[in-house]
Amino acid sequence: MRTENQENIVVTGIGMVLPTGRGLNALWSAWSTGQPAFFPYRHERIRTQKIPFFGHIPEALLAEARQIIPHKLRRFSPDYTACTALAVRDALENAGSNWSDVAEERRGLYTCQSDSTSADIFSFVRALEVAYQTNRIDFKKFTQESLHRRGSDPFLAIKNLSNNVLALLSLIYRFRGDCGAYVQDESATLPALQRACFSLRHDYSDIALVVGAGTYNEAMVLTEHYKLGHLSPCHAGPHSLRSFDCERDGTVLAEGAVAFVLERESSAKRRGAKPQIIIGGIVNTPLDQRASMYSPQTGEAVRSLLAKTGVQPDDCGVICADGKGTAQHDAAETALLESLFAETSVSVTSLRPILGVLNAAGPLADIAGVSAMFHKEAIPPIATLRHPTSARIDFVQGAVRQKSCTVGITLHTSFNGFFGALLLVRPGV
Amino acid sequence: MPSRVFVTGMGVVCGLGLDWPTLWSNLLAGRSAIRPWQLPGITDFPVRYAAPVDDHDFAKRFGDLPHLKQPMERRVRFGLAATLDALADAGVKNVSTLGTVGVAVGSGVPERDPDDFLLALTAQGPRWDELFRNKAHLNPGTGLTCGNDALAMRIAAHHCLKGPVLNISTACAGATHAIGLGFRMIRRNEVSAMLVGGADSVLNLPTMVGLHLLGAPSISDQFGDRLCRPFDKDRSGFVAAEGAGMLLLESEQCAQARGVTPYAEIVGFGSSMDAYRITAPHPSGTGAALSMQRALSDAHVEPTAVTCINAHGTSTPLNDPAETLAIKTIFATDQHYQRLMVTANKSMLGHLIAAAGAPECIATVLSVREGKIPPTINLENPDPACDLDYVPNTARQKMVPVALSNSFGFGGLNATLVVRRYEN
Numbered sequence: 001m002r003t004e005n006q007e008n009i010v011v012t013g014i015g016m017v018l019p020t021g022r023g024l025n026a027l028w029s030a031w032s033t034g035q036p037a038f039f040p041y042r043h044e045r046i047r048t049q050k051i052p053f054f055g056h057i058p059e060a061l062l063a064e065a066r067q068i069i070p071h072k073l074r075r076f077s078p079d080y081t082a083c084t085a086l087a088v089r090d091a092l093e094n095a096g097s098n099w100s101d102v103a104e105e106r107r108g109l110y111t112c113q114s115d116s117t118s119a120d121i122f123s124f125v126r127a128l129e130v131a132y133q134t135n136r137i138d139f140k141k142f143t144q145e146s147l148h149r150r151g152s153d154p155f156l157a158i159k160n161l162s163n164n165v166l167a168l169l170s171l172i173y174r175f176r177g178d179c180g181a182y183v184q185d186e187s188a189t190l191p192a193l194q195r196a197c198f199s200l201r202h203d204y205s206d207i208a209l210v211v212g213a214g215t216y217n218e219a220m221v222l223t224e225h226y227k228l229g230h231l232s233p234c235h236a237g238p239h240s241l242r243s244f245d246c247e248r249d250g251t252v253l254a255e256g257a258v259a260f261v262l263e264r265e266s267s268a269k270r271r272g273a274k275p276q277i278i279i280g281g282i283v284n285t286p287l288d289q290r291a292s293m294y295s296p297q298t299g300e301a302v303r304s305l306l307a308k309t310g311v312q313p314d315d316c317g318v319i320c321a322d323g324k325g326t327a328q329h330d331a332a333e334t335a336l337l338e339s340l341f342a343e344t345s346v347s348v349t350s351l352r353p354i355l356g357v358l359n360a361a362g363p364l365a366d367i368a369g370v371s372a373m374f375h376k377e378a379i380p381p382i383a384t385l386r387h388p389t390s391a392r393i394d395f396v397q398g399a400v401r402q403k404s405c406t407v408g409i410t411l412h413t414s415f416n417g418f419f420g421a422l423l424l425v426r427p428g429v
Numbered sequence: 430m431p432s433r434v435f436v437t438g439m440g441v442v443c444g445l446g447l448d449w450p451t452l453w454s455n456l457l458a459g460r461s462a463i464r465p466w467q468l469p470g471i472t473d474f475p476v477r478y479a480a481p482v483d484d485h486d487f488a489k490r491f492g493d494l495p496h497l498k499q500p501m502e503r504r505v506r507f508g509l510a511a512t513l514d515a516l517a518d519a520g521v522k523n524v525s526t527l528g529t530v531g532v533a534v535g536s537g538v539p540e541r542d543p544d545d546f547l548l549a550l551t552a553q554g555p556r557w558d559e560l561f562r563n564k565a566h567l568n569p570g571t572g573l574t575c576g577n578d579a580l581a582m583r584i585a586a587h588h589c590l591k592g593p594v595l596n597i598s599t600a601c602a603g604a605t606h607a608i609g610l611g612f613r614m615i616r617r618n619e620v621s622a623m624l625v626g627g628a629d630s631v632l633n634l635p636t637m638v639g640l641h642l643l644g645a646p647s648i649s650d651q652f653g654d655r656l657c658r659p660f661d662k663d664r665s666g667f668v669a670a671e672g673a674g675m676l677l678l679e680s681e682q683c684a685q686a687r688g689v690t691p692y693a694e695i696v697g698f699g700s701s702m703d704a705y706r707i708t709a710p711h712p713s714g715t716g717a718a719l720s721m722q723r724a725l726s727d728a729h730v731e732p733t734a735v736t737c738i739n740a741h742g743t744s745t746p747l748n749d750p751a752e753t754l755a756i757k758t759i760f761a762t763d764q765h766y767q768r769l770m771v772t773a774n775k776s777m778l779g780h781l782i783a784a785a786g787a788p789e790c791i792a793t794v795l796s797v798r799e800g801k802i803p804p805t806i807n808l809e810n811p812d813p814a815c816d817l818d819y820v821p822n823t824a825r826q827k828m829v830p831v832a833l834s835n836s837f838g839f840g841g842l843n844a845t846l847v848v849r850r851y852e853n
Contacts (some may be wrong), residue, residue: 140471
């Protein structure tokens with residue numbers, strides 16, 4: 001098989017701060033034992049029965065993450081930023097200490113976030129409380145309170161600019177080279193990866209950090225997803241996200257951060273770093289119609305990815321599918337899988353029943369999952385799957401399946417109408 | 430084989446004009462879009478000047494277009510209008526005839542309707558259950574229901590684009606990053622054309638509160654509508670604006686096949702990070718210098734070949750001397766910086782934040798095409814720390830074979846484009 005360009009781009013460092021805990025081992029442990037990382041919903045100010053479960057970062061891990069932000073930068077750092085900084089530290093350590101030999105100006109940084117990480121209604125809470133009058137806001141009072149009595153978060157604009165992950169990470173880890181911040185819900189991740197690969201291939205950078213981060217734990221965002229019927233009522237407790245199951249009834253939203261260190265394979269080898277996975281190819285396309293409907297476009301996109309890389313559908317060992325667990329998204333994805341992989345030996349699994357929908361960190365978690373599957377020569381099951389949506393697809397159910405794979409694909413359909421796929425290759429093939 | 434990248438169409442919506450010829454003539458005449466402004470219903474907001482888009486003029490020019498009548502954020506409406514204008518300007522009726530076309534847009538802070546807050550409020554303060562109860566009344570045109578990438582998505586959907594769709598959020602450098610990424614993709618033959626630019630509107634209560642809390646916009650009432658004074662000793666902060674600018678970039682092959690004469694050629698792009706502070710640029714301009722250096726190197730252009738820089742020039746106390754130092758660093762050979770013409774369009778346009786780089790790139794393209802450099806107006810009392818030729822107050826006519834356009838954003842995010850006069 002060949003990658004899209006001659007020079008392979010490899011992942012040499014992975015770090016993650018997820019509801020499953022810190023690092024890939026914690027994720028693998030939860031995934032392979034079928035333990036969802038969903039917890040009763042919590043928010044400092046929100047009390048609701050309508051969101052029973054959420055993929056929260058464990059409190060202790062959050063506290064640990066906050067500690068690594070330099071004190072003077074903490075005022076700019078919401079919790080998801082702190083988690084990102086910790087994930088990045090782990091990714092850089094994982095890439096080997098001599099990554100820092102790369103000149104600061106040659107270190108590229110590509111971040112992806114979703115809108116839901118922007119400052120929320122509670123940034124204004126004090127001013128709102130003061131300014132509230134029956135059925136109206138006294139905006140004059142609101143303004144006075146916001147501006148003169150610290151009734152609003154003073155760093156609202158910085159947090160709200162949606163690029164604060166980029167800015168903070170560049171300061172903390174001394175990245176001064178090529179950069180980009182993509183804010184496109186879950187679909188921000190693939191453009192960030194594409195641009196990072198581009199930057200490495202065309203010599204704009206010698207090392208590239210790709211970071212996905214965010215949280216759906218924002219009042220208005222949750223309201224919107226609830227309103228659209230995306231969320232599971234969680235009658236089965238934490239085991240309620242039932243990807244590709246005929247009895248699925250919605251998804252569970254989550255938060256987290258994943259960081260990758262990317263390099264040209266030749267550079268990685270020169271400095272003695274161990275490639276963990278090869279980014280073989282990426283497609284990312286807006287859909288003509290709603291993301292929750294099957295579109296032949298998605299099939300064409302995957303076929304073009306396979307054609308570009310010279311891979312036959314049967315060559316794929318494993319698909320790490322999206323499997324959001326909503327009725328429409330999984331029906332569309334099942335139709336896509338049937339159009340491409342029906343009656344093949346390709347095994348299909350999903351991380352969503354364990355992690356939920358993570359926004360920008362999700363696709364990176366899936367890639368890390370494929371890397372672990374390559375390394376461990378095993379495929380964890382779709383934890384909650386009992387009645388598959390298709391008998392023509394080899395959905396992995398029950399126990400971990402032993403299988404050695406050299407090529408894997410991850411599939412991503414975002415709420416905002418993008419479809420993306422990544423082709424991943426085991427190093428050394 | 431890398432492809433040359435041409436600018437073949439331009440559209441703009443801003444306080445200084447709703448098309449590029451109007452923008453350009455106003456810039457050359459030194460007219461300003463900055464005027465007294467207040468948030469609706471709030472008479473004592475400390476920021477009293479801005480450069481808004483005239484809603485009446487906009488409705489007159491674009492009001493008949495059905496897809497602009499749907500609920501959407503102001504920036505999305507401006508961006509869609511600018512895109513239509515850019516395509517019409519390029520003579521493109523059906524984008525798919527250009528081959529694989531993508532879109533890259535720089536955008537900033539989502540617009541949130543302050544009235545949406547009311548939906549969550551009770552006598553005890555904001556309540557989640559109250560928001561749930563009122564969810565049907567959330568403004569469908571702003572904030573939540575319009576994601577940050579709404580403009581990029583709408584452009585892609587409206588024109589059935591099959592190429593990459595990127596929404597870039599690098600603060601005030603967003604549009605320049607978007608243009609630069611589009612340029613790179615065409616040059617490396619990933620796509621045949623790109624719609625690139627930016628759109629932003631910060632003239633709403635939540636965003637202006639946030640910006641004011643950072644101390645970024647000027648609150649001085651000393652100079653009236655001459656408040657935006659890049660490189661002047663009496664500058665006191667930026668003046669917020671709103672609008673959009675979109676450009677059609679085409680590969681040489683694509684433009685030649687259509688038989689169009691490009692406005693100019695984009696030949697280089699550089700980006701960098703200061704890694705210094707979140708709210709302030711490096712005082713020596715090291716990040717800005719690196720961005721310019723990378724762009725020139727990318728373009729294979731010697732610094733001495735550059736004659737004009739469209740500066741970021743925000744009129745803030747920190748940016749302007751830092752940018753001056755950065756320019757002096759990069760153009761130190763033979764003290765070439767003394768021969769450069771440095772213009773700051775924000776003195777007339779105000780600061781379009783994430784979109785700022787787009788109309789400024791359009792002005793740069795027109796400078797190299799027409800050999801005219803718009804002035805930096807309100808430069809009445811030069812700051813000794815800002816000692817370059819800023820083309821003060823009157824436009825200048827001079828050949829501009831190569832020019833730079835700079836954009837620097839909060840968080841120390843920098844981007845620079847190199848624009849060259851089109852020669853066949």
